[in-house]
Structure formats: C-alpha cells, structure tokens
Amino acid sequence: MMTLHDLAQNSPRPVGVECIHCIHRALFTAKELRAKRGDMRTLSEAGVYCGNCGSRQFSVERFMSWSKAHAFMRNI
Numbered sequence: 862m863m864t865l866h867d868l869a870q871n872s873p874r875p876v877g878v879e880c881i882h883c884i885h886r887a888l889f890t891a892k893e894l895r896a897k898r899g900d901m902r903t904l905s906e907a908g909v910y911c912g913n914c915g916s917r918q919f920s921v922e923r924f925m926s927w928s929k930a931h932a933f934m935r936n937i
C-alpha cells in the first residue's frame with residue numbers, strides 16, 4: 862500500500878492512481894496531498910477518491926520520471 866510517507870519520498874515526482882471500478886486515472890503529487898515523511902496513512906485514508914465514480918479503491922503506480930507519468934495518463 863502506498864502511504865503519504867512513500868509519496869513524500871518520491872517527491873517531486875507524482876504517483877498515478879487507477880480506479881479499480883471505472884479505470885479512471887489521475888496523478889497526485891506530495892504537494893497536492895500535503896504528504897509529509899512519517900505520515901503512514903494510505904492515499905485512501907488521506908481522502909483520495911476517484912474523481913469519476915467516487916470509489917476509494919484504486920491501484921497505485923510510482924514513476925521514475927514525469928514523462929513516464931504522462932505516458933500513464935495517455936494510457937500507453
């Protein structure tokens with residue numbers, strides 16, 4: 862499970878989430894979620910939900926670069 866701590870560690874690169882129900886994808890940065898190191902809440906516990914269907918169940922992907930993140934959003 863991705864935590865806010867993991868997201869802060871990965872900053873400034875974003876993480877990608879894909880909704881398990883409707884396959885909607887989005888990117889989040891540590892800044893957007895005010896993620897801090899040591900915060901062990903998961904993304905759903907921190908209030909992340911699908912902007913399309915409202916589900917709190919999603920898979921999370923880490924990216925090594927912004928170009929990989931943009932490719933994820935284009936579904937490549």
Ligand SMILES: [Zn+2]
Nearest residue numbers: 880883911914
């Ligand atoms: Zn959804």
